[in-house]
Amino acid sequence: MAESTHDIPTPKPMIEVENLTKLYGSQPAIRDVSFTVGRGEIVGFLGPNGAGKSTTMRILAGFLAATGGTVRVVGHDVADASREVRRCVGFMPENNPLHSDMRVREYLKFRARLKGLDRQTSRNRVDEVIEQFDLTDAARQMIGELSKGYRQRVGLADALVHEPAVIILDEPTIGLDPHQVRTVRQCIKQLAENHTVLISSHILPEVEVTCTKLMIFHEGRVVAANTPANLELKLGGQQRITVELEAEPDVLETAWEEMAEVEHHRITPAEGRYQRCRLTPRDGMDLRPEIAALARTRGWPLRELTRDRHTLEDIFVHITREDED
């Protein structure tokens, strides 16, 4: 079930994908995927490994050819004008492969020249991206000796060196520590001012904070595409609240039944004299203040009150169940 994307304002489309299909042998990697991406959007591809995110990105970057369907990037057809497409796409593949036997500046200059910049322009652009990604200290170092965070920045600098209109980053933050993740995320956010950005991830919070639009891949299909806020709204019903209170189970039972906002509840004994209650609120409401107030008025000791953030797994369960209905 592909969600309509009409509620998102899309200016002039930078990427248009229609009925994209890719078979590996007879095994479909992506099936009938269609979407458009407008200028200045940051789109997150979300899905488990093998859902078709990387294959879609490789086709968009002109590395693989599609089995069926059409792909246009900045108006150029990927099949007919592959080189024009590659000229306006900056691509960083999964695991960010780099030549470890080159120095940072040397590598970036080599890449800039390959991407068709002349000597003078490439020199200027390399200086700019080195500045932009804070690589000045590492410019003369061998890439093989760099830390993962630095390598990632070199990869980003390479993707950007020829000033592409579209930037495609496959799992840009995988394997980084939280601090580096934040730095990379900051870089990506800055990029969106002048570029259209596609990033992929299999971690929801990762793309949730950076992207203006999320596309969820499942078994080679786009099962949902919307803004993070809308997706959350849609999935609100799935959110649950966990409370641990010290009270008699039957008292709690009646209390939850009296609360109209609680759609479903389950009470299990926890260690001590506490009871662990799992509550499903109606329409994804946040019931935590009400529950806290209730515990205060009744004088129940309260030791935990949390709202479960839906995980990617929940989204899949939710969406694929809808599919089957």
Add this chain to the structure above:
Amino acid sequence: MGPFITLTRRELAGHFLSFRGYVILAGVQFLLGLSLLLIVDVLNNQPFDLPITEKFPSTGLFWLVLLLVTPVITMRTFAREKSTGTFETLMTTPVSDLQVVLAKFSGAFGFYLLTFLPMAAFPFILKHYAAVFPEVDAGPVASTFLGIALLGSFFMALGCFASSLTRSQIVAAMVSFTLGTGIFMVGLLGEISPPTDTPLYAALKYISVLEHMKDFSSGIIDSRHIVFYLSLTAVFLFLTCQTIGSRRWK
């Protein structure tokens, strides 16, 4: 043209950035030096009236270089990029498959030629140390080098093709070694089988790399040989282009 030069330079430089490049250089120099010793030895025992270059392929060490070293030079061209993943970053830049293949080939071929460069000094070394030594005849020396270059270009193209088939450098080296040795063996078969008038024997002689090298080293430049190697090089480079492009097949 720009990306081609950039890539070729990178390919050539890549050989000098690793320990492997120097091992190859040292190994080839050792074998070539040994062949010089053997030639000197032959001259000491029974001086002959032919160009000394003629003795060069018959020492057998040249074939060792050609069969063993060319796979090691070419194995990294595509297989290494595929295994490290840089093949993907390379092929998503606006360069054509042909540019990439030609650049990889030129880089490997350039390195191959460089390994033979010190050999150019051999005639002068001989001349310097020999008691009686006539003028160095530039003709056979030049044609020997032409032969080395032509055979090399064929083996380099073969190696590039083998490397484009796989992501493992070892497999690439084994494939090109096997193919190269097979071709050498065909030539050897023509060498050891008794001469007959059958077309099969003529064909064996025609495709014999040993026969070709014998001609080149004795100063004969046969245009058939040149066409033979240039066209085979072109065929294997074409096949390499096809393998590289196969990822875009539907």
